[in-house]
Amino acid sequence: MHSSLQNIRLVAFDLDGTLIDSVPDLAAAVDAMLVERGLPAVGEAKVRDWVGNGSHTLVERALASVLGQTADASVVEASHDSFLRYYHAAPCERTRLFPGVVEALDALASRQMIVTLITNKPVAFIDPILETLGLRHYFSMALGGDSLSEKKPHPAPLLHLAAHFDIDPSQCLMVGDSRHDVEAGKRAGFRTLAVPYGYNHGEPVSSSGPDGVVESLGELV
Template structure:
């Protein structure tokens, strides 16, 4: 057993950048939203640095980049609606699970560890993507960025999961790719484990000082 799993009863995984590489589809939706406003597309590389704080923030960052200034709230709201329409139309055409993900989830399930998911992505997208990738069956509970009043890096979603299953935070593990995952885990009293290959706004996730790092989730098998 990997040291990070010692005495752990519940694992909460982040989604984008941890379990799946969703940027190709997110970038396509962002660009469709921009082109629909006769603005220049931004492309996949930029979107890769903007993911992680929820879809509203992603849209806001894209608009600010193209407009050269912070967009007003009304424009962000209207643009966000356009982004959601585009993303709903194709949420999992080029999105793929990272190597080792299904093996890790299956191994945790076989050991009787409670597997959950907490993401800042809107909840409506979670099941369609997990189903398309054959991963939904592993998760006992999933939370999106709009499932509760607060989202990561606030600890509330993680504490909600722990409470739902009656597990002490000290026996829970947060697995993610960004400083927001690590911060949420630490604030909730969870152990934290990071992967270095995801989306962290161009910063190495180790600088957030997680309790552990794995190059691949396959190391948890």
């Protein structure tokens, strides 16, 4: 057993950038939204640096990039609706699992760990993606960015899970790819584990001070 799992009863995973590489599908929806508004597409590389704070912020960042300034609230809202429409039509066409994910989830299941999901992605997209990738059965509960009044890096979603399963936060582990995951975990009193391959706005996630870093989730086997 990996040292990060010692005395842990509940593991909470981030989704995008931790379990799945969803940027290809997110970028396709962002570009479709921009083109619909008569704006230039931005491409996958830029979107990769904007993911992690929820769909609304993703759209705000895309608009600011092409407009050269912060977009009006009404433009952001209309663009966000457009983005959601395009993403809903194809949320998992090119999205792929990162190496070691299934092996790690199988290992946790065999140890009877409670496995949960906390993502800032809108909740409506969680089940379709998990079902398509064959992951849904691993998770006892999944929270999206709009499931509660607060989202990561606020600790509320993590504390909600700990309370729901009646587990002390000190016996919970937050696994993610960004500083927001690490901050949320620390503020909730969770142990934190980070992966370096995800979406952290160009910064090394190790600089956020997680309790541990693994190159692949396969190390949890």
